[in-house]
Amino acid sequence: MKDNLVFLTESELDRPLYRIFSFQRLEEIFQENKLTLVKPRLWEDPFENFILNSIGYLPDGREFQIGFRDNFYGQCWSLTKESDAMWRIYSPKKNGVKVKTTIRKLFTPLFQAGGKHTKNNGIMYNLSSFVGKVKYANTKTLTTMLKDEKRMSDRIFDQSGWGQASTFFFKRVAFQHEKEVRLIYNSQHDNQFDTFKFEIVPNDIFDEIVFDPRMNLSDYQEMRSKLLSWGYQNKIIQSGLYKIKTFTISLRSL
Numbered sequence: 001m002k003d004n005l006v007f008l009t010e011s012e013l014d015r016p017l018y019r020i021f022s023f024q025r026l027e028e029i030f031q032e033n034k035l036t037l038v039k040p041r042l043w044e045d046p047f048e049n050f051i052l053n054s055i056g057y058l059p060d061g062r063e064f065q066i067g068f069r070d071n072f073y074g075q076c077w078s079l080t081k082e083s084d085a086m087w088r089i090y091s092p093k094k095n096g097v098k099v100k101t102t103i104r105k106l107f108t109p110l111f112q113a114g115g116k117h118t119k120n121n122g123i124m125y126n127l128s129s130f131v132g133k134v135k136y137a138n139t140k141t142l143t144t145m146l147k148d149e150k151r152m153s154d155r156i157f158d159q160s161g162w163g164q165a166s167t168f169f170f171k172r173v174a175f176q177h178e179k180e181v182r183l184i185y186n187s188q189h190d191n192q193f194d195t196f197k198f199e200i201v202p203n204d205i206f207d208e209i210v211f212d213p214r215m216n217l218s219d220y221q222e223m224r225s226k227l228l229s230w231g232y233q234n235k236i237i238q239s240g241l242y243k244i245k246t247f248t249i250s251l252r253s254l
Contacts, residue, residue, distance in 0.1 A: 006132025013104040020090035037073035127161035134180040213239035
């Protein structure tokens with residue numbers, strides 16, 4: 001598995017990860033027992049996948065485009081436990097739920113879905129499944145990367161699949177607050193659909209489910225009951241981000 005980590009060490013695999021879903025999307029996950037990855041061109045930031053979307057030039061001056069760029073699917077998670085911005089961006093209707101897992105728990109089923117190849121030493125590997133931390137840089141630094149012939153050639157022509165996958169782990173510094181960890185899957189030309197789904201067991205993957213702090217109590221209770229009816233057995237709470245405590249102050253005698 002270590003060969004499928006991008007800008008990530010094995011010692012970080014048990015770090016907590018978080019992602020906010022709409023409750024409707026969470027229901028779909030429980031009904032199907034699957035997580036859905038989408039093609040990066042569907043992500044909102046138009047700068048995504050800027051490396052593989054670029055026009056290339058061969059040493060003889062011939063122009064080319066990277067044909068396998070649409071073979072990839074991805075999903076974004078965060079190392080940030082909670083923030084006001086996360087709820088407002090990813091739960092605009094105040095009906096979101098934040099799921100907690102770890103990098104290892106999340107990646108293991110995708111790694112298994114990528115194929116069962118074994119090296120001579122018995123270690124499993126695949127050329128399709130990758131997980132890693134996003135690197136953030138300013139636009140000038142990112143575009144300068146495209147002029148580094150050795151660096152670009154090493155990534156685009158890498159036979160292990162790591163190089164191509166790594167191109168999805170660069171983002172502009174304006175998004176640094178997201179502290180993203182990404183799943184990337186190379187479909188190996190089976191790319192006729194905009195989504196790729198892989199099997200999971202929600203009770204094994206999701207350690208905790210937290211409801212939007214702005215959700216009214218009756219909606220929270222109703223949705224919590226649905227979660228329990230689907231067989232979820234782990235922690236369920238509503239975020240207390242906006243709950244105001246009563247504070248006391250002490251004054252000296254005048």
